[in-house]
Amino acid sequence: MAGVTRVNGPLVEVDGLGGAAMFELVDVGGIPGEIVALTGDHATVQAYEYTGGLEPGARVVSLGGPLSARLGPHLLGGIFDGLLRPLDGTEMWLKPSPLRAPGRRLWPFRPLVPAGTPVAPGTPIGSVTGSGALPYLVLSPGGTVTAVRPAGGYAADAAVASVSGRKVTMEWLWPVRRGLPYRGRLDEQVPLITGQRVIDLLLPVRRGGTVAVPGGFGTGKTVLLQQIAKWCDADVVVYIGCGERGNEMADVLAELRELADPRTGGRLLDRTVVIANTSNMPMMAREASVYTGVTVAEHFRDMGYHAVVIADSTSRWAEARREFASRGGALPAEEGYPADLASAIAAFYERAGLVTTLGGEPGSVTIIGAVSPPGGDLTEPVTTHTQRFVRTVWNLERALAYARHYPAVSWNGSFSRDGAALAGWHVRNGRRDWVAARTRVAGLLAEADRLSALAELVGAAAFPARERVVLLAGRLLREGLLQQSALSAADAYCAPERTGRLTSQILDVVDECLQLAEQGMPAAEIETRDFSDVLRAKERP
Amino acid sequence: MIELEYTSLSELRGPLAVVSGVSKVGWDEFATIRLSSGETRHGLVLEVDRDLALVQVLEGTSGMAGDRTRVAFAGSPLRVPVGPGWLGRVCDGRGRPLDGGPAVFGASTAPAAGFPLNPTWRVPPAEPVLTGVSAIDLLTTLVRGQKIALFSAAGLPHLELAAQIAAQSHAGGEPFSVVFAAMGLTHADAASVRDALELRSAAGELVLLLNLADDPVIERVLTPRIALTVAEHLAFEMGRHVLVVMADMTSYCEALREVSAARGEIPARRAYPGYLYSDLASLYERCGRVRGRPGSLTLLPVLTMPAGDITHPVPDLTGYITEGQIVLSPQADLYPPIDALSSLSRLMRRGVGEGRTRPEHMDLAAQTLAALARARQAGELAEIVGAGALSATDRGHLDLARAFATHLLTQRADEERTLEETFDRAWRVVSVLPRRELAMLGEDALDACYREGG
C-alpha cells in the first residue's frame, strides 16, 4: 500500500506507487495532489491543500488520471477555486477537502441535429441554455448520431446523445496541462476592442493575441485588467485571480453582478468565469489555476466563441513553481526560479490563438497576464522572459501612476507587434482616419517626450514657438486622450468611434495652434488659451 | 491521549532541532520541549521525513543538549483559545499573561494558521474607521475590512502614530476593539505603546501581545498569527469591529529569514525566503468583512523600510498585498510626518461620502492632493528660478502647502480630532486658493464651505 514518507509544506513524498503515471492525481491522506516526479515507485507529489497534520505513513490512493477540468454548462457565471471546484454555495472557511463531484442539477437541452445525421468532430449536436448569456454547445466527438434526446431538462453527466455508439454528455473532463485540439491556426488580424483609448489606438491586442502587463505595486494592473474584463468585446471572459487579494475578488464579483452587458443586456457575470485562488489559498492550486483557466477558455473557443483569459498575476504562478522546486531541492537558475521558467511561460502563452475549431468555425483565446516585478525591477526573470513570448506589452510606469495618470500605460516603454496591422483593420471597417491619426499621435508624443527631456536641461522658455506647441500637444494628448479614469461613469469605456472622434478633436486643436505659431503668435500666448473644452470632452458622454 | 515523549535530538542548528525516531508526527504540528533544567520551550514542525521531525524552536536552541531534552508533539497544528477573555489582557508574543492575571481561557479554540476565507463570502469594504488623525481621515481613510500598511523609516515616530491610531480609532459607536501585536519592540517603545493604550485597555477594548527586542526571535513567527486568530473570533463570531496593528513587520520578516537560512533554503531577494510573499499574504489576507456578520477586521501592518528603501522586499511585498499605504517621511519637527502625496488608501472611495463621512469627501481629498502636488512642483521650480519669479498661482499653492502643514497635518500625539474639525480645517486650507482654482470641488460644496482668504 502506498504511503507518505515526507512532508515539507505542499511537497509530499510517497512510496509504493508502482505503476503510477507522471501528473497523475492522488489522494494523500484526504487531500488532492498531483505527481510531479517519479523514480521507481517513489513519487513527489504537489499537494493542493494545506498539509498541516499530514504525517508519514498516511495513506495514498491513486485517483486515476491527471488533474482535469470539469468542462460543462455550470461554468459561465460561476466562481471556482484553482482546481475548478465551485466556491459559491460552499462554507465560509475553506478547509482542506478532497475532490468531489459537484451537485446535480438539470439543464435545458435542445437537440440541433436529428438522429441519423453524420457529424464531424467538433460540430454542435445540441444546445444548452440557462447557463449564462451564450448558448452552451454540446459538441460531437465525430461519427453518426445514433440517438439524440428530445428537448428537456437533463443532468450534465447524463447522456443526451449517442454518436456512433459513443455516449455524449454536456460535461466532460480534460487534463488542464494539455491544450484542447483544433484544426489549425488562422492569421487573420482582428482587434480585441478593449474600450481603453491608449490600448485600442496605440497598443492594440488582436483576438488570439498575448499581452503582458508588468508594473510595480499600485501602478494599476488590477484596475486595468478589470476594466478589460468588463468592457472588452469578447464572448467569454475567464478572470483568474492568481494569488491576489480576496477583497478584489469580492469587488469584481459584485461589479460583474450589477453591470449589464452592453451587447446582450444580461449581466456581465453571465459571460464570465471567475477563478479565485487568492494569495492565502493553497499555493499549488494557485499554480494550477492558470492552466484550469486557459483550458476553460479553450473549451468555449471550441464552440466558436472568442474568449479572453485574464490572469492577475502570472508572477504569483511563477513564484509557486519556484517555491515548489526549491522545496524539492531542484537546482535553481536565475533568482531561485527553476530552469524551466522560460519554457513554462512560453508554453502557457502558446495556448492563445485564433484558430479554426474542429467544427470549422473561427474561435479564439486571448491571454492577458499581469506581471508583478519585485521592487518594480523590469530586468527580473519573470518579466524578461514573458516579454520575449508575448506580442504586446503594456508597461505600467510608477511615475505615471504617482502623477495619477491612469491608466499608467507607458506609451514609449510598451509595444504591440500587431499595431500597424490592426490599425489597417479599423480603416477597412469604416474608420478611414485611424492609421493617420495613430501615426500622428505616436509621432507627437515621441517628439514631446524628446523635447521635455531637453527642456529639463535648458528650460522650455528657450524653445522656438513650434517646439513649445509640440510640448503643449503632448500635454493635451496625455490629459485629453490617454488618461481615462476607471471611476468615471461616462469615460470608463470608450468605443472606437468615440476614441477616433476625441483624437481628431485634439489633433485639430494642435493644428490650429501650430498654425498660430507659424503666423507668429508668441508661444506664451498660445499656451494660455483655454483648452478646457477639448480636455473635458472625454467626460461628456 | 497519552503524550509520547521523544528524547533523541539528532541535530541542533540555529533555531532548528531534528528529533529522530518519531512516528505519527504531522507537518506543522505544535511541539513542547522540556530541557533538563526543567525549562519548557515550544516548537513547530517544519518538515517530517519518515521518522525524523525538523522542529523550529520558538525560544531558540541555546542550552539544549542532544540527549537530555524531551520533546512531545501535540497531535495537531497549534490551536489558540479564543473569546472575549482576551479583551483587556497584556500577554507576551506567545499569548502568556504579562499582566499578572491567569492564563487566557476561551470557551473554544481555533487554529493559529487560520483558514482562508471563501472569497464568495466576502463583502467589499464600505464604511470608514475614523482614526481622529486629520491627514489620515481626510486623505487616506481607513475602510473597515481593509489592510493598509504604515511605511516608515528608522528614527520616525511610526510607533507613536500607530499607538495613536490604535487608541483613538472607532467605528461610529459600534463595538470596537484593537489587537496590537508588537514584534521586536524595545522596552521603552513597548512602555510608551502601553501608556498610550491604557484607557483602551481599561475599557476592555484592547488585546496587547508583546514580543520585545530581547524576547526569542523565532517566537515572532507566532505572534501575529495568535493576534489574528483572536481578532477573527472577535470580528466574525462576536460582531465587533477589530483593528489589528502589527508592528514591526520588518522584525517579523527577519525571524522568517533566520529560520530559512538555518534550513539552508535557496534565498530570493536580499536573502529573504522565496515564500515571503505567500507568508505575508497568509497574515494580511485575514482581514475583511463577511456576508451576514456584523463585524469587520481591519489590518494595519507597520514596518520600517531598511535604509528608507521602498524596493526592499519587506515593504515591496507588503505593498503588493495591502490595499494602500500611509508613508512617513522625514519632515523637520512635524508630527505626524505623513507624506500625503505618496500615501494612498485604495478602498477609500467606497468608504467615504454621503452617509458615511461627508458628501464632498472624495472631491475635497482629490483637490487637496492635486494642490499639494502643484505646490511641490512650484517648490522645485522656486529652487531653480527663485520664489520671486513664480506666478501668483504658484505662490498661492506654496501658501496652501504651508497652511496644510500647520492647520491640518500637524497634530498632537494625544489629540483626537472629530471629522467635523478635520473638514473644517481642510476647507480652511483649500480656501487659501482663489475659488476658481478649485475645479475639482462642486459648486454646492463651494457655496456652503468655501471661505474667502482661508
Ligand SMILES: Nc1ncnc2c1ncn2[C@@H]1O[C@H](COP(=O)(O)OP(=O)(O)OP(=O)(O)O)[C@@H](O)[C@H]1O
Ligand atoms: N484606470 C484607473 N482609473 C482610476 N484610478 C486608477 C486606475 N488605475 C489605477 N487606479 C488607482 O490606483 C490604485 C491601485 O491600482 P491597482 O490596484 O490596479 O494596482 P496594481 O498594479 O494591481 O497593484 P498590486 O500589484 O499591488 O495589485 C487603485 O486603487 C486606484 O486608486
Ligand SMILES: [Mg+2]
Ligand atoms: Mg493588483
